[in-house]
Structure formats: structure tokens, C-alpha cells
Amino acid sequence: MGLTDFLNPVKGFGVSFHQMFTKSETVQYPEVKKPTAPRFHGRHQLNRWPDGLEKCIGCELCAWACPADAIFVEGADNTEDERYSPGERYGRTYQINYLRCILCGLCIEACPTRALTMTNEYELADDSRESLIYTKDMLLAPLREGMEAPPHEMRLGDTEEDYYRLGLQPEDAAPTVPAEGGGRASADNAVKREKAAKGGEGK
Ligand code: SF4
Numbered sequence: 321m322g323l324t325d326f327l328n329p330v331k332g333f334g335v336s337f338h339q340m341f342t343k344s345e346t347v348q349y350p351e352v353k354k355p356t357a358p359r360f361h362g363r364h365q366l367n368r369w370p371d372g373l374e375k376c377i378g379c380e381l382c383a384w385a386c387p388a389d390a391i392f393v394e395g396a397d398n399t400e401d402e403r404y405s406p407g408e409r410y411g412r413t414y415q416i417n418y419l420r421c422i423l424c425g426l427c428i429e430a431c432p433t434r435a436l437t438m439t440n441e442y443e444l445a446d447d448s449r450e451s452l453i454y455t456k457d458m459l460l461a462p463l464r465e466g467m468e469a470p471p472h473e474m475r476l477g478d479t480e481e482d483y484y485r486l487g488l489q490p491e492d493a494a495p496t497v498p499a500e501g502g503g504r505a506s507a508d509n510a511v512k513r514e515k516a517a518k519g520g521e522g523k
Pocket residue numbers: 385386387388389390391416420421422423424425426427428
């Protein structure tokens with residue numbers, strides 16, 4: 321045994337004494353709630369387009385990416401009479417099982433439409449298994465000003481591409497339709513696009 325090994329127990333006491341004189345980090349939770357880091361992985365959210373339509377297209381990529389098998393998605397077809405998202409498909413059933421979820425964030429990386437993001441909410445404890453399986457209505461982002469609950473028609477463009485361009489920078493979002501008279505898209509849509517760009521997803 322060398323001399324440094326001999327001093328190890330003394331060094332251990334040094335750490336203890338140091339802690340005794342440092343400022344306490346105790347937070348009186350739940351009365352006091354410290355804000356999380358901005359990119360903290362908390363409860364998920366299913367985002368909407370600025371007109372209220374859902375961004376989820378029911379593709380199940382999030383469920384396939386999940387290492388804990390915590391997501392269940394069932395897609396269905398939109399119809400002109402009953403439309404929940406801009407494209408062909410929407411997520412009819414969406415569940416996240418928070419008894420399984422490890423909040424790793426792989427699902428939000430896999431989502432092609434930024435439909436799924438994570439909030440900073442961390443108060444997910446409960447005393448019943450059923451209440452920890454979050455359903456689509458619990459996960460959907462609240463309706464903000466100017467949004468209407470689906471089903472309803474597409475109001476921000478005539479195609480799903482029009483909706484996806486809303487997330488691009490203005491120089492990338494040059495209209496691909498003739499300014500007048502050529503096709504269904506119109507100057508009206510440009511106004512809608514500009515208005516929509518001011519909206520945005522939950523996080
Ligand atoms: S955060 Fe991770 S564990 Fe939780 S649902 Fe997403 S991929 Fe699965």
C-alpha cells in the first residue's frame with residue numbers, strides 16, 4: 321500500500337466537510353418548482369398546423385423507433401368530408417404508455433412532420449396504470465387563436481406540400497404555382513401562408 325492509498329480515507333472526509341459548508345440546493349418541491357432546461361425531455365405533444373389540422377400522418381415511424389415499445393399508432397384515411405390532417409392519412413389512434421417510456425426522444429427524431437415533440441412537463445407520476453397511458457386527446461396541442469378543431473377542410477393551401485412549405489424559410493418557400501389563373505392555388509394562399517408562418521408548433 322503506497323502513501324497516497326493511505327491518505328484516501330482522509331480525502332473522503334475532506335469531501336464530506338466541503339459539502340457541509342457549501343450552499344444547500346434543496347428545493348421545496350412541490351411548493352417550489354424550478355424551471356427545467358429549455359430542451360428538457362418531458363411529456364410529448366402532438367402538434368397542429370396553424371388552422372388546427374393535425375400534423376400527424378399516422379405513419380408509425382415514431383412507434384418503430386421507440387426502444388421501449390411505448391407508442392401505439394393506428395392510421396386512417398382522410399376524406400374530403402372528414403379531414404384531420406393535410407395529406408392522405410392521419411393518426412386515428414395514438415397512445416403513449418408512460419409506464420414504459422424512458423423519455424429518450426428517439427420518437428421525435430423519427431417523426432417526419434414534426435408532429436411529435438416533447439414539452440418540459442415532468443409531473444407524470446400517478447397511482448393507476450390506466451391513467452399513465454396517454455391517449456391522442458391528452459397529447460394533442462391545445463387549440464390556439466385562429467385554430468379550429470378538426471375535421472375541417474384545408475385552409476392554408478390546396479395540397480399537403482403547401483402546408484410543409486410553411487416551415488421553410490421565406491426564400492425557400494417561393495410559390496410553385498402561377499400568380500394568377502393557373503391552377504387551384506391562388507394569391508389568397510400566399511396570404512394564408514404568410515399568416516400561418518406566424519403560427520407554429522408547440523415546441
Ligand atoms: S421518448 Fe423514447 S421511450 Fe419514450 S416514447 Fe419516445 S422513443 Fe419511446
